Amino acid sequence: MIKSLRTIIAVVLFLVPIIFISCFFLYPVAAILWNGLQSQDHLNQLTEVLRTPRSQKAIWFTFWQATISTVITILVALPSAALISKMKKRSRKWARAAITVPFVLPTIVVAGAFEAVFKQLGIDRGPLSLHHTSWAIILAHVFFNYAVVARTVGSFWSGLDYRVEEQARLLGANKWQAFWQVTFPALKPAIYASAVITYLFSFTSFGIILVLGGPRKATIETEIYRYAITRSDFQSASSLALVQLIAVLFLIIVSTRLERGKPAPKSISYRSSEQFSLKFRLTNWTLVSMFLGGPILTLFLRSFSVGDGYGISHYQALASRVPQLPATALSAILNSLIFATVATCIALAVGILASLQIVHGKRGLRSLFDLGLTLPLGTSAVTIGFGILIALDEPPLDLRTSWWIVPIAHALIGTPFVIRTMVPALRHINPKIREVAATLGAAPHQVRRAIDLPIAMRGALVGAAFSFAVSIGEFGATSFLPRRPETLTAPIAMFRLLSTPGDLLRGQAMALSVILALIVATTVVVIESTKAGSEGSF
Amino acid sequence: MWRLEQLAVQFDGKPAIENFSAQFDKNQITVILGPSGSGKSTLLRVIAGLQKPDSGQFFIDDLDATELPSHQRDIGLMFQDHTLFPHRNVSQNVEFGLRLKKIQRQERRRIVDEMLLLVGLEGFNARDVSSLSGGEAQRVALARALAPRPSLLLLDEPLGALDRPLRDRLTHELPKVLRTTKTSAIHVTHDHDEAFAIADKLIVMDSAKALRIGSPMDVYNDPRSETVAKFLGHCNFVKIGDQRKVIAPQAASVDPNGNVPAVVTDVRLSTGLQETFFATSLGPLKFRLNESLSVGTSTILRIDLDQTATITSS
Numbered sequence: 001m002i003k004s005l006r007t008i009i010a011v012v013l014f015l016v017p018i019i020f021i022s023c024f025f026l027y028p029v030a031a032i033l034w035n036g037l038q039s040q041d042h043l044n045q046l047t048e049v050l051r052t053p054r055s056q057k058a059i060w061f062t063f064w065q066a067t068i069s070t071v072i073t074i075l076v077a078l079p080s081a082a083l084i085s086k087m088k089k090r091s092r093k094w095a096r097a098a099i100t101v102p103f104v105l106p107t108i109v110v111a112g113a114f115e116a117v118f119k120q121l122g123i124d125r126g127p128l129s130l131h132h133t134s135w136a137i138i139l140a141h142v143f144f145n146y147a148v149v150a151r152t153v154g155s156f157w158s159g160l161d162y163r164v165e166e167q168a169r170l171l172g173a174n175k176w177q178a179f180w181q182v183t184f185p186a187l188k189p190a191i192y193a194s195a196v197i198t199y200l201f202s203f204t205s206f207g208i209i210l211v212l213g214g215p216r217k218a219t220i221e222t223e224i225y226r227y228a229i230t231r232s233d234f235q236s237a238s239s240l241a242l243v244q245l246i247a248v249l250f251l252i253i254v255s256t257r258l259e260r261g262k263p264a265p266k267s268i269s270y271r272s273s274e275q276f277s278l279k280f281r282l283t284n285w286t287l288v289s290m291f292l293g294g295p296i297l298t299l300f301l302r303s304f305s306v307g308d309g310y311g312i313s314h315y316q317a318l319a320s321r322v323p324q325l326p327a328t329a330l331s332a333i334l335n336s337l338i339f340a341t342v343a344t345c346i347a348l349a350v351g352i353l354a355s356l357q358i359v360h361g362k363r364g365l366r367s368l369f370d371l372g373l374t375l376p377l378g379t380s381a382v383t384i385g386f387g388i389l390i391a392l393d394e395p396p397l398d399l400r401t402s403w404w405i406v407p408i409a410h411a412l413i414g415t416p417f418v419i420r421t422m423v424p425a426l427r428h429i430n431p432k433i434r435e436v437a438a439t440l441g442a443a444p445h446q447v448r449r450a451i452d453l454p455i456a457m458r459g460a461l462v463g464a465a466f467s468f469a470v471s472i473g474e475f476g477a478t479s480f481l482p483r484r485p486e487t488l489t490a491p492i493a494m495f496r497l498l499s500t501p502g503d504l505l506r507g508q509a510m511a512l513s514v515i516l517a518l519i520v521a522t523t524v525v526v527i528e529s530t531k532a533g534s535e536g537s538f
Numbered sequence: 539m540w541r542l543e544q545l546a547v548q549f550d551g552k553p554a555i556e557n558f559s560a561q562f563d564k565n566q567i568t569v570i571l572g573p574s575g576s577g578k579s580t581l582l583r584v585i586a587g588l589q590k591p592d593s594g595q596f597f598i599d600d601l602d603a604t605e606l607p608s609h610q611r612d613i614g615l616m617f618q619d620h621t622l623f624p625h626r627n628v629s630q631n632v633e634f635g636l637r638l639k640k641i642q643r644q645e646r647r648r649i650v651d652e653m654l655l656l657v658g659l660e661g662f663n664a665r666d667v668s669s670l671s672g673g674e675a676q677r678v679a680l681a682r683a684l685a686p687r688p689s690l691l692l693l694d695e696p697l698g699a700l701d702r703p704l705r706d707r708l709t710h711e712l713p714k715v716l717r718t719t720k721t722s723a724i725h726v727t728h729d730h731d732e733a734f735a736i737a738d739k740l741i742v743m744d745s746a747k748a749l750r751i752g753s754p755m756d757v758y759n760d761p762r763s764e765t766v767a768k769f770l771g772h773c774n775f776v777k778i779g780d781q782r783k784v785i786a787p788q789a790a791s792v793d794p795n796g797n798v799p800a801v802v803t804d805v806r807l808s809t810g811l812q813e814t815f816f817a818t819s820l821g822p823l824k825f826r827l828n829e830s831l832s833v834g835t836s837t838i839l840r841i842d843l844d845q846t847a848t849i850t851s852s
Contacts, residue, residue, distance in 0.1 A: 430620055430621060432617050432620075432621045433621050433622075433623060435583075435586070435588050435608070435615065435617075436615055436616075436617065436621050436679075436682075436683075437623075437634065438586075438587075438588065438607075438608035438609050439586050439587075439588075439608055439609070439611070439613060439614055439615040439683075439688075439692075440609075440614065440634050440635035440638060440682070440683075440686060441609045441610075441612075441635050441638040441639060441686060442609055442634075442638055443607070443609050446609075446638065450634070451623065454625045455623075455624060455625050
């Protein structure tokens with residue numbers, strides 16, 4: 001009796017992640033494929049959409065801006081990577097934490113911050129205007145991805161054996177020759193890896209492009225949004241989403257190829273006592289703090305600037321209704337907090353169950369779970385949101401009017417974070433510990449409960465905190481979900497405020513940004529302090 | 539009583555254990571001695587139920603237990619190092635098996651204290667396991683393995699990761715603890731000094747096979763095969779007539795009326811003992827003598843050739 005009950009529980013726990021991912025990810029993606037390929041004109045739909053000049057322009061611009069953003073990010077982040085690699089452990093930790101702030105900001109907040117900067121510098125109009133230009137987008141992408149390159153390359157660099165460069169210097173190479181001929185080639189794996197991630201982020205960027213690009217600058221992502229939401233043309237949107245899926249899949253295959261060639265940096269190496277010149281260090285850090293700190297500071301100042309002076313009226317206004325929003329901004333913040341909490345709980349539950357299967361499941365199923373549940377990580381938020389929009393709107397799964405659709409979409413994006421942090425923690429457990437537990441009388445399910453779960457829980461909680469931060473700032477997927485007062489999230493409210501002209505609403509948007517940024521920053525500080533100085537790359 | 543019959547385990551087609559049969563008696567400490575990679579750890583894993591054998595059987599008191607899962611075998615296991623549960627303190631580690639046996643809290647506390655006293659760690663109850671030294675950690679591991687009173691305790695090189703002085707001390711203490719608690723044990727090691735100090739019964743293993751089973755003295759004095767003899771530290775292999783023989787390093791003394799003329803070729807100090815190397819008519823030999831001889835000395839040794847062991851196989 002007890003045994004059969006236990007079997008039933010085991011089967012249910014096994015099925016939970018499968019059902020979750022099938023209903024809310026695989027089925028929606030299948031719906032996109034179905035919609036994108038199937039039509040009255042038999043496959044003509046796809047080619048027809050791709051033949052319009054607007055779509056072609058969007059596809060071209062998507063690749064173009066991602067390429068330029070990546071190249072510029074690498075060029076401007078390399079000096080910081082070099083400086084970080086030679087820092088002492090403690091100051092390195094601080095520098096890494098500081099440059100990571102922009103990366104964790106919600107994209108919609110980044111977009112708002114750059115709008116604020118343009119306004120502050122007076123380049124939101126006139127001949128030098130960056131308003132709704134490619135350069136505004138690229139600037140924001142560099143700002144956002146700076147940490148990816150600086151941290152990844154910096155960590156890798158500090159693990160390089162410096163004696164090789166010294167050897168080259170002794171053989172007669174000058175500083176620059178030694179760098180370009182010896183150190184730079186050795187850094188290539190880390191540069192490629194961070195370049196692919198930057199490219200992927202820029203390629204699937206949505207909030208930044210929607211706000212900073214305006215109606216003139218469109219990418220595949222924003223075109224999907226335009227077709228689906230503005231025009232309710234789901235078939236054209238599906239066709240573009242199909243293009244997006246294929247492109248992202250290709251990029252991920254390339255990135256895993258590059259990852260495979262990436263040797264792990266050695267833990268111990270000879271560090272040179274030689275430091276970069278004070279002039280170089282001062283110049284770099286001054287420019288970096290202006291570029292990364294400037295927008296955040298501007299955002300902060302503008303949220304308090306009222307008329308010609310300062311005040312908190314923008315914050316007070318968050319509690320009152322404006323016609324542009326179905327509910328007050330304050331209730332949107334509360335909604336966001338509740339959604340993030342619920343989404344995190346779902347992500348934690350699904351992630352833990354899936355992680356246990358990935359590490360302990362039957363051999364063939366392991367990689368299936370691993371692949372299936374990390375797929376949402378590689379899929380753009382827009383694709384996920386659009387898929388849910390078109391798939392879950394009719395029985396048997398009609399969630400269109402349900403409150404749950406938002407936390408479920410967020411949990412889908414959050415689950416891979418839990419898995420990504422929990423699986424390594426589980427794999428890190430010495431298998432002999434489990435064996436000892438078994439010989440002390442613990443049945444397999446007791447080993448999971450008494451050994452695996454408590455030891456890997458810390459990893460899972462770090463992932464859960466990431467999932468929380470992501471959910472708080474989630475914009476891409478949420479923007480496709482039905483809008484009702486009780487499902488209005490803070491990033492959506494912010495987008496509405498930003499996209500309506502008028503200084504008062506702008507001020508409110510800035511205030512909302514600051515609050516969002518503070519919530520996310522708090523979460524990240526909690527994560528960093530529990531990680532206790534571990535140095536991961538992205 | 540535990541019995542292995544015709545046991546065989548293969549890893550990727552390579553034999554880890556071949557045709558292994560042995561019996562382990564109650565209240566005895568059996569030591570399995572062999573070089574690393576000889577299959578001795580795999581043997582323990584089979585006995586613990588952590589490794590399924592490809593063929594052969596394992597019996598507990600004449601009942602076939604080959605398919606019995608680990609947690610139902612009542613067999614404890616202690617590894618070389620790093621196997622304490624990191625998320626539990628010392629007490630919580632020791633009481634792990636007791637909780638699973640659903641023993642009451644009061645009783646658990648009593649047993650934990652008793653076990654910690656036994657391994658010389660009284661008062662360590664609330665200590666975090668990461669704060670323990672290597673020797674302390676192994677004592678906790680021993681207390682944890684002993685606490686649920688397993689009928690048989692398996693020890694997989696339990697002292698292997700410790701430094702020499704600590705290891706010597708625990709080599710001395712371990713059999714005492716095992717005998718106090720009347721625990722039957724199988725102890726695996728590659729160190730012959732440790733093996734002789736602990737064993738009631740010795741099994742010498744190499745290349746997946748049991749080469750020699752017997753009491754430690756029997757095995758040492760009559761190793762039978764050259765591999766076993768070499769592994770036990772023998773190096774004096776000689777040919778007398780048609781027979782290959784091995785002479786123990788203690789078997790010679792300086793005696794003007796002896797039977798083997800010899801010249802000292804070298805004198806070395808090894809773990810506090812002086813070893814004297816000779817060139818003799820029987821070939822090069824090495825002995826531990828009471829006398830100190832200098833290199834180049836010609837002397838006559840008395841070796842009781844009738845008392846030497848005969849090598850029957852390589």
